[in-house]
Amino acid sequence: MSGETTGYDAARTEELEGREGIRKRPGMWVGSTGERGLHEMVFQVVGRAMNNALAGQGGGSVDVTLTRDGGVRISDNGPVTAARDTGGTGLEAPLTSMPAEIEVGGPIVYMGHGRTSGELYLANVLSSRLTAEVRCGGTRRVQAYARGVATAPPAAMGSAAGSGTTVTFWPDTEIFETTRCSFAVLAERLRQVAFLNRGLGLSLTDERAAGGARAVSFRFPDGVRDFVEALDAEAGPVFQPDVISFEREDPRMAGTMEVALLWGGSHQERIRSFANSRATRQGGTHVDGFRDGVAAVVTAYARARGLPDAVGGSWADGIGEGLTAVVSVKLEHPEYHGATRELLGNPEVQDCVAEAVREHLGNWLRDRPTQAAQLLDGILRNVPQD
Template identity: 90%
Template structure:
């Protein structure tokens, strides 16, 4: 075939990413037209809202409401740039065109879905039967309405407003999606994760649809991923709550930060949850590899120092994970993912950075808490096959 029929030049790319291209191929942008794609669209808009809240002051809040008429309202109190948007800049541009490049910000960008970042508001606008965008800034509330990605009127002042922030309300298009009914339980679980991965962030979810009255949940975790690990342990049926080991570190070698928390309990299951820029990395990656390297190295070294059986046959590496619950979260300026699903982190330098930090912090914890360290080692030894 000639390059004419196979190439994707600028005009072809614009056609694919334009309004009609998105509506013809929604799966390219939200994954599917089923429930999974519906939730992906919600997560994409939420990613934008959370990113802007965290960029402002790090401790703001985002409120999400599932409205009785099938809409999704996402309101954040983050900073507003180019709020008086009447000339094709700021929020109006994000809603009506695909960005030519990924937004700058690196580790500050929160990615809650599975797609690429950039264009999330435009995609949601195009795949919604209608959308309203509200900006609160300078004491004024300005609103603009859209229908399937096209503005129905210019932005208009709609009265006064206190504080600053944005609200985007959209109604997923029944011509596109097989279902437009979001799952409260699925969204609530993901919101809990996101709040714990971003210390100080407040997230609330309100469902106005039940006939018996609205239901709501809200999340804010002052201890970050330590709270996440504690919750995972409770879900697994823990009766006594062991100490959660946790630390944070910034490392210029990987151009980012890490936050790690872990504990051992009495179960035989390993539960490790990993994230990169708040995106769930279900296939793991270099951050998980580094975590495992660090844990295996420090526990084996500590056991040898205590005169316990050596790591003959590599049993430490095989057994250390039993009963281990952990969350490994990294936030990188330039995350690199392997594979089409972006669920496997590939940044090579991350492995050594995480391993080194785990060796240091877990090693200190074992030395400073000999009673708890003995309990951890005793649990591992009970699972070691005897000669």
């Protein structure tokens, strides 16, 4: 190793303190050393790329490639300025140090309001090698790492068109039980995230297949509205053929919400909920607020028209039958209950979502009296009779 390289590494001796702790206890940071933890690490790096892509002026995209030699390459076309200003890649800090306010297992994809992430650092530390590339100001700059430690300073590697970043990493076989990612698992997760981030393009290419590369791509211009339509596509005849959807920013919860709903022909209630694009399978305050808002609007509508009593648990049960909905919130400071982080706990979110649902669903019913009557008749048929 050259003296220059040795000096570069010596100047970053302090980086090793956290690195060794993460390598000894990787499950604390990515959940497990099995396939689930491997995919979590990939999703975290995808999240950083999405943050960057969505910071641009439309047309944002993220491309994920499973390389033939076992690596994962994640590239975005977002804006970059630091590399031109500093002569580095602009990724040195996030690659070599954990942010002061890191949330263990925290949000891994675009949050809309601020970013709290340790994704690049974790991927760097838990990979046998990693290459970071930045395209900025007509120049391509590259830096290589080995198990979280830079092997040389950033270097200019020729010209480049456009802007963006590419991070390629090889998960460490000393850490993970398997380093082979599942194409199906990644594809389904990217499809879901594309629904939750309207207009963002996401693609996945697998170069490992013996029969040649396979690829999928996703971009949904209507976001969660498209998500609800996809969830309801195989259901029977609908009570209410139009998807009701809205988006709102609310400073009281320091974030935004996107909600879409449809009463379809199935006999099941299907509510999918997300916080910062992470599935909250146990629900939480955003789902409670959604249910409160829907129940309040439908009950008030029925009472105003002299329809049967709209009070009590049986009415609430009837409202949910056939309801398909997506409730997505993006919060600056999400709070969760439980170790699995699948239950959102921010108390202020419940009132904010309930208020927004009451307003938007109430306006929809008022503006479409014929469709509203048909919808309500369908719901009333589901209410258990005493």
